[in-house]
Amino acid sequence: MTSTTNQGRVTATPAFDLSGYLKQQQAQVESALEQAIAVTYPEKIYEAMRYSLMAGGKRLRPILCLATCELVGGTSDMAMPTACALEMIHTMSLIHDDLPAMDNDDYRRGKLTNHKVYGEDIAILAGDGLLAYAFEFIAVQTRQVPPAQVLQVIAKLGRAVGAAGLVGGQVVDLDSEGNPDVTLETLNFIHRHKTGALLEASVVCGAILASATETDLQRLSRYAQNIGLAFQIIDDVLDITATQEELGKTAGKDLQAQKATYPSFWGIEESQRQASQLVLEAKAEIADFGEKAQPLMAIAEYITARKH
Amino acid sequence: MTSTTNQGRVTATPAFDLSGYLKQQQAQVESALEQAIAVTYPEKIYEAMRYSLMAGGKRLRPILCLATCELVGGTSDMAMPTACALEMIHTMSLIHDDLPAMDNDDYRRGKLTNHKVYGEDIAILAGDGLLAYAFEFIAVQTRQVPPAQVLQVIAKLGRAVGAAGLVGGQVVDLDSEGNPDVTLETLNFIHRHKTGALLEASVVCGAILASATETDLQRLSRYAQNIGLAFQIIDDVLDITATQEELGKTAGKDLQAQKATYPSFWGIEESQRQASQLVLEAKAEIADFGEKAQPLMAIAEYITARKH
Numbered sequence: 001m002t003s004t005t006n007q008g009r010v011t012a013t014p015a016f017d018l019s020g021y022l023k024q025q026q027a028q029v030e031s032a033l034e035q036a037i038a039v040t041y042p043e044k045i046y047e048a049m050r051y052s053l054m055a056g057g058k059r060l061r062p063i064l065c066l067a068t069c070e071l072v073g074g075t076s077d078m079a080m081p082t083a084c085a086l087e088m089i090h091t092m093s094l095i096h097d098d099l100p101a102m103d104n105d106d107y108r109r110g111k112l113t114n115h116k117v118y119g120e121d122i123a124i125l126a127g128d129g130l131l132a133y134a135f136e137f138i139a140v141q142t143r144q145v146p147p148a149q150v151l152q153v154i155a156k157l158g159r160a161v162g163a164a165g166l167v168g169g170q171v172v173d174l175d176s177e178g179n180p181d182v183t184l185e186t187l188n189f190i191h192r193h194k195t196g197a198l199l200e201a202s203v204v205c206g207a208i209l210a211s212a213t214e215t216d217l218q219r220l221s222r223y224a225q226n227i228g229l230a231f232q233i234i235d236d237v238l239d240i241t242a243t244q245e246e247l248g249k250t251a252g253k254d255l256q257a258q259k260a261t262y263p264s265f266w267g268i269e270e271s272q273r274q275a276s277q278l279v280l281e282a283k284a285e286i287a288d289f290g291e292k293a294q295p296l297m298a299i300a301e302y303i304t305a306r307k308h
Numbered sequence: 309m310t311s312t313t314n315q316g317r318v319t320a321t322p323a324f325d326l327s328g329y330l331k332q333q334q335a336q337v338e339s340a341l342e343q344a345i346a347v348t349y350p351e352k353i354y355e356a357m358r359y360s361l362m363a364g365g366k367r368l369r370p371i372l373c374l375a376t377c378e379l380v381g382g383t384s385d386m387a388m389p390t391a392c393a394l395e396m397i398h399t400m401s402l403i404h405d406d407l408p409a410m411d412n413d414d415y416r417r418g419k420l421t422n423h424k425v426y427g428e429d430i431a432i433l434a435g436d437g438l439l440a441y442a443f444e445f446i447a448v449q450t451r452q453v454p455p456a457q458v459l460q461v462i463a464k465l466g467r468a469v470g471a472a473g474l475v476g477g478q479v480v481d482l483d484s485e486g487n488p489d490v491t492l493e494t495l496n497f498i499h500r501h502k503t504g505a506l507l508e509a510s511v512v513c514g515a516i517l518a519s520a521t522e523t524d525l526q527r528l529s530r531y532a533q534n535i536g537l538a539f540q541i542i543d544d545v546l547d548i549t550a551t552q553e554e555l556g557k558t559a560g561k562d563l564q565a566q567k568a569t570y571p572s573f574w575g576i577e578e579s580q581r582q583a584s585q586l587v588l589e590a591k592a593e594i595a596d597f598g599e600k601a602q603p604l605m606a607i608a609e610y611i612t613a614r615k616h
Contacts, residue, residue, distance in 0.1 A: 042476055045476055049471065096432055124404055125479060127436070137466075139466065148455040151462075161440040171433060
């Protein structure tokens with residue numbers, strides 16, 4: 001029922017320009033991140049932190065945080081320090097994941113990974129520095145929000161990145177590598193923790209900063225969990241279909257790595273159906289917010305519509 | 309002047325049993341740490357975090373935090389979550405410092421280092437998990453303290469562990485290895501950041517939690533900076549003298565590593581004199597607190613009196 005209402009709303013507002021919205025928000029986030037870290041002695045560590053933090057990316061987590069804060073009635077200013085902190089934490093996880101002891105990647109987004117430029121020791125420390133700074137940044141920079149709510153945000157983020165979240169997901173992912181017996185339950189655990197927890201925290205923290213009610217927090221949490229999982233399913237699908245379309249390229253990375261993926265359990269069509277269903281449910285959760293929910297609605301739709 | 313007053317006070321209370329005090333506080337901290345991390349799925353990461361966190365040690369940082377909170381009029385309960393977080397952060401720094409890409413140590417306190425037991429990937433993640441959990445733990449567990457002060461503690465700790473503190477000190481330390489031209493200024497920078505910043509934060513956070521005045525915060529900060537530096541100077545001295553006394557042992561680790569130390573600038577006697585002077589000044593800073601300052605006075609004295 002709600003999804004019908006929701007779909008009705010979305011088609012009633014076809015004018016929403018997601019691409020323009022994302023560009024504008026992205027520019028705001030870039031500018032805030034640019035100012036967040038000044039380079040001082042010892043320069044190398046600040047440069048290493050900035051190298052990965054300013055290496056581009058969609059800035060999806062900060063944008064979700066800002067959008068949710070505004071949806072609930074808060075301002076962009078209230079949420080910007082947390083939005084930056086989310087990107088610092090995400091960047092930390094990428095730097096550490098790329099290390100030789102983990103995924104051992106030399107390139108990310110077409111640039112050399114942190115440890116290839118600065119060395120492994122500095123890359124480990126740059127990640128630690130970003131993680132610590134994320135919490136300091138929220139605590140010092142957040143304005144116009146009651147301190148008790150800022151503490152809730154810090155608690156939520158700490159949990160999302162620690163063993164109960166991102167770190168725990170990465171551990172299970174490392175354990176599952178090359179294991180042909182990974183269950184769907186395990187695959188769900190990995191994605192709900194490795195990427196889902198921080199996405200969910202992005203949305204929920206934006207809502208906490210704007211003093212959302214418990215009911216709204218729960219709805220927004222479910223919205224975020226659904227789009228997080230849908231995002232991962234579509235990632236897995238694109239890893240196969242994108243290479244099938246673009247002949248001449250090597251086969252999908254996941255296939256090469258014999259990694260468990262959603263298409264390996266469900267096939268491509270059923271995976272796409274499941275992702276669409278999750279997006280529908282996500283949109284239903286936020287339908288009652290009306291027009292204000294346009295950015296989050298459009299972001300949810302974008303997840304299944306994207307081609308890369 | 310103040311140091312005379314202070315010395316008078318200390319000799320007037322010879323009954324303070326530091327060893328008993330440390331044992332009792334240590335037991336409280338061990339018990340709180342024991343309860344802080346429950347092992348759940350994926351067990352390996354929680355076990356790795358607990359392995360290093362529960363590996364003993366003096367628990368100096370938590371004890372300084374608890375002692376300072378009580379000195380300023382707060383309770384042990386107010387400060388215990390922060391005390392535990394300090395030890396989590398300290399443990400994180402040890403796990404990451406021991407990694408092959410950093411100091412490459414196989415043993416710490418007679419036990420295999422984290423990565424020797426769990427692998428490098430898990431050791432990196434265990435450090436990340438402890439760092440994130442430290443902030444979550446303070447935000448969630450701190451009771452009877454106004455939220456704005458808890459935020460100040462989080463800001464202070466974030467700064468103490470990040471590039472402006474511990475991480476920055478470690479970067480300069482790594483850079484100085486094997487460099488014969490390290491200046492006294494650089495040596496001071498390393499120690500003020502690598503170990504000093506977290507020791508200072510331990511004391512200052514305890515005071516913030518107990519609503520200390522700005523003047524008291526500044527005094528306690530100077531106390532902590534002085535004992536931190538004195539501690540390091542004596543560490544350097546003991547690295548030489550302890551091996552000279554205990555014949556049959558290999559020469560001092562610092563000498564072997566051609567590391568810049570305080571005795572290499574000042575000689576042993578002048579180093580001891582400088583350390584004693586720092587301890588005197590530290591004690592002078594807290595003399596006005598009277599009898600309540602006994603634990604911090606005794607800890608300061610212990611630093612120059614210790615033999616290992």
